[in-house]
Amino acid sequence: MSAPFPVGIHPAIADSLGALASDTEGMGLALCSDPEIAARHMEQLQAIDRISQSLRELAHVLAAGDPQAAISEIRLGDLRAALEEACAA
Numbered sequence: 513m514s515a516p517f518p519v520g521i522h523p524a525i526a527d528s529l530g531a532l533a534s535d536t537e538g539m540g541l542a543l544c545s546d547p548e549i550a551a552r553h554m555e556q557l558q559a560i561d562r563i564s565q566s567l568r569e570l571a572h573v574l575a576a577g578d579p580q581a582a583i584s585e586i587r588l589g590d591l592r593a594a595l596e597e598a599c600a601a
Contacts (some may be wrong), residue, residue, distance in 0.1 A: 517522045520571045522575065523575055524570070525571075525574050526570075526571040526574035526575035527571070527575075529567045529568075529570050529571035529574065530567070530568065530571040531566040532567050533565075533567035533571065534564075534565040536560060536563050536567065537560075537561070537564040539560065540557055540561055540564065543557055543560070544557055547567035558562070562588070565587075565588060566588060566591055569586045569587070569588060569591055570591075572585075572586075573586070573595065580599065583595045583596060583599065584596075
């Protein structure tokens with residue numbers, strides 16, 4: 513059995529997820545600024561936005577003092593449901 517993670521790992525992971533969310537969001541915004549790309553790839557751009565939102569929500573849960581409460585505040589229904597289910601197991 514492996515040793516538990518150090519106490520500081522959750523905030524570090526949350527920071528990394530937040531940075532990835534910002535990078536992903538920036539990439540999506542750059543691509544959306546080109547009307548031709550936006551017109552041809554709207555579904556993929558929406559997926560990029562969803563990834564960015566998911567990363568932010570996960571970062572918030574990891575950084576929260578009360579992760580259970582943070583999960584209940586997640587706006588993405590499928591992500592919230594998946595995390596609630598994992599907590600119930």
